[in-house]
Amino acid sequence: MNTKSTELLALYLPKPLNYKKLQLALGAEMQKRLEGTYYLRKDDFIVVFTQFNVLAMVNMPPPERIALLQALGIDAAEHDMKQMVYQDYNICFDPALTSPFTVSNEAITLQSASDLNMVIIAYVIAQSVALDVYEQKLADYSERSRTLIEDSDSYSLFKRTRLARFAKQLVLIRHDLLIDLYLLDKPNILWDNADAEALYNSLATALELSDRFEVVSYKLGSIKDDIIMVMDITNHKHSSFLEWIIIVLIAVEIGMGLIEWFKPAFLH
Template identity: 35%
Template structure:
């Protein structure tokens, strides 16, 4: 049992992001082998490796869930929009002759079990994957909540949503798109991976296995469909508002004409 715990890789989506400068300062007081780059802070302690990513994911090698959750709690003060409803994934890992991920056995085969940069290449893809899983869950929830809108439009030709509700939902979509396409940056090789070309093939292997690119495209497609729907609703409300203004103008002109005629009649 202890061996299984030691040979487990746990990944968590814990927040919208981490302030890495503060995380680094906090960890550097307790750990010796702490390193910081623009989008990741990581350290090695004996056989344990921990990677904290700016986009709000944490990856652990060689820790059990209690240790991992305790660590996440300790850095929560440096998190932006932390959540208690973590997305979690786990793999077992073992040492072999070639770096691969075995889908059937849910196992990562490592060529090297001691190099922090080598594990960083895999951890980066694993962190992006668990963060995408969180976005996928949010998208499904959004679609479920908004499923009534097209049905209502099909039946009645109008919606009960107000202008400020539509604006809020469009703002939420923009933030989610920004998080996926800018913060995660899945469609490009991360800078820290690019700067260490010897580990780049391992990152791409893991990214391909985890299907990162097509998942981002699928998320963007879903978000775009929701955005198109909201834009249709916004256009409908704008048209309704314009029609109302036209009727107000017509009524005012009518009132003005009536008053003009009444004034002439009174003079007569």
């Protein structure tokens, strides 16, 4: 069996990157193949950049990979790489394969290689990496929401501000997840290519993208509901606080009025 293999590394970039900056670092112009996705074949490797801010490198030697990341202003030291969100995936090539491809969680085997297949695989892995990022974000948000819920017994203006800021962050992350990332949107080019669509669907199913997306959406909705409940409680306490201020002010006004009323009697 004449089987060859290569590695795909998909890395979530720690800061937003414009593909034009990536072009400068690569020293060559990238092509747009899918919506919001640019790629470049250079020598024996392929670089793919997606709108998920994920950079995928196929068959790129580690020294060149490190040099590229450093050119992008990213510290690619081994201990820093471990702090980043990434996934690696094996791509195998077997001309004797009886079907165009086979897919598993760890690897995909292709009957023949093409740039479109490489870009589609990189695109799906990039979606998986982006979901990893949001899963980690929501784990952090879940802990923060629990702290806010536990502190909801007391009231302060600063806490009300924190809740409002946290609610805004939830809205923004939902916007990024559902609108900017298009995590479950299938690229339009796949509708005209049955083999490419089958490859995308099989790999997305193997990586459980749809199920993971539903879990992330559910967690996000649960956190949002919790924060809305806490905000309602806080707003009620705020209203009660204002009511008590008004009552105290009225009592003080009445007291001062009574003093003025009885003052002549005390003077005589």
